Amino acid sequence: MKKNRITILIIVLLLLAIVVWLLIPKRSSLSRHSPTVAIAKQGTTNLPRESPSKSTLAKYPSYVSNGNTYVVLPSNIVEAVRRRDAERAKEDPNRWWKTPVSFYGRVVDENGQPIPQANVKFGLNDTSIRGTSEYYTQSDASGLFSLTGVKGKFLGVHITKEEYYQSRLENNTFDYAGGNNIFNPDRNNPVVFRLHKGGEKVALIKKEFEVHIKVGEAVTIDLLTGKTNSPNSQLQVELLENEPFRRKIKGTWSMRVSAIDGGIQFQTEEFPFLAPESGYRPSIDLGPDSEKPPTWKGSGYYGGAFYLQTHNGYANVKIQAIPGNSYFRLSYYLNPSGSRNLEPDPNLLFRDLDSYNRYIAKQKQATK
Numbered sequence: 001m002k003k004n005r006i007t008i009l010i011i012v013l014l015l016l017a018i019v020v021w022l023l024i025p026k027r028s029s030l031s032r033h034s035p036t037v038a039i040a041k042q043g044t045t046n047l048p049r050e051s052p053s054k055s056t057l058a059k060y061p062s063y064v065s066n067g068n069t070y071v072v073l074p075s076n077i078v079e080a081v082r083r084r085d086a087e088r089a090k091e092d093p094n095r096w097w098k099t100p101v102s103f104y105g106r107v108v109d110e111n112g113q114p115i116p117q118a119n120v121k122f123g124l125n126d127t128s129i130r131g132t133s134e135y136y137t138q139s140d141a142s143g144l145f146s147l148t149g150v151k152g153k154f155l156g157v158h159i160t161k162e163e164y165y166q167s168r169l170e171n172n173t174f175d176y177a178g179g180n181n182i183f184n185p186d187r188n189n190p191v192v193f194r195l196h197k198g199g200e201k202v203a204l205i206k207k208e209f210e211v212h213i214k215v216g217e218a219v220t221i222d223l224l225t226g227k228t229n230s231p232n233s234q235l236q237v238e239l240l241e242n243e244p245f246r247r248k249i250k251g252t253w254s255m256r257v258s259a260i261d262g263g264i265q266f267q268t269e270e271f272p273f274l275a276p277e278s279g280y281r282p283s284i285d286l287g288p289d290s291e292k293p294p295t296w297k298g299s300g301y302y303g304g305a306f307y308l309q310t311h312n313g314y315a316n317v318k319i320q321a322i323p324g325n326s327y328f329r330l331s332y333y334l335n336p337s338g339s340r341n342l343e344p345d346p347n348l349l350f351r352d353l354d355s356y357n358r359y360i361a362k363q364k365q366a367t368k
């Protein structure tokens with residue numbers, strides 16, 4: 001009897017060993033090929049729905065994929081996501097461009113005095129065929145103007161008036177939908193736009209060109225003709241440093257600008273229409289930290305702007321450079337009449353002294 005019990009026990013152990021041996025390959029294969037499954041908590045945020053790559057997950061009704069890991073979502077979260085997606089599908093894709101728009105503004109001069117009858121042009125991004133609609137109005141006796149009863153997303157405001165200039169430093173674009181800085185119009189607190197009062201527009205010589213130069217080299221420029229190294233030059237530039245930008249290394253650039261038989265001083269105004277009477281010196285140095293006009297902020301250019309007093313008249317000169325380049329861009333307005341007035345007439349800009357003189361001669365002939 002005892003012998004039979006031992007035999008039965010051995011047989012049972014052998015059967016158990018065979019079962020374990022048969023199960024080990026199957027479990028290893030499953031662990032190698034099946035993604036990990038984790039149960040999401042109630043606060044789990046939704047991820048994009050995907051179909052499982054293995055049938056082993058077919059029993060799970062709701063899941064999301066994150067690489068090789070499938071997260072099982074509770075039914076309440078799945079239902080909330082489905083409702084949200086259904087609501088989004090019903091939304092008009094052009095809804096932002098259908099936002100009600102109203103705007104209230106006021107136009108004043110540099111002294112804060114209201115400017116009546118200023119021309120206001122609105123550019124509104126909307127759902128029109130062109131994508132932008134334009135509206136026009138004028139400021140009233142108090143400088144006030146408004147736009148109401150329209151729909152769109154972005155609004156641009158452009159103001160013009162004869163003898164006035166709109167500042168480029170003021171914000172003139174407004175976002176009504178879809179952005180992080182939504183504009184909220186207020187009838188009792190209109191947006192103020194300051195226009196600069198100009199003076200008499202005059203005929204000037206205007207030029208813009210590239211000047212090639214090497215470190216340690218000095219180049220002279222005749223502003224009347226635009227020629228370099230001319231015996232009649234009024235301006236001299238000497239390049240002192242010119243190292244380009246490299247990875248994690250800031251470029252260096254500096255230049256000495258000198259007046260020949262005259263004077264020079266920095267120009268830092270937005271509207272440089274009148275050269276100063278005094279304050280000139282023989283030369284100035286330009287570099288990364290030199291004085292610049294306010295409109296240069298964020299331009300990325302090295303250099304600067306300056307007034308030049310010469311025996312051939314007054315000039316407003318601008319030098320723009322990028323470290324490492326073998327040239328800089330020179331642009332200027334020159335008044336050969338001797339007047340300090342540098343407010344350009346767009347219809348009376350000349351390339352050199354000869355063309356300027358021909359115009360002046362015609363004007364004198366016409367007045368006789």
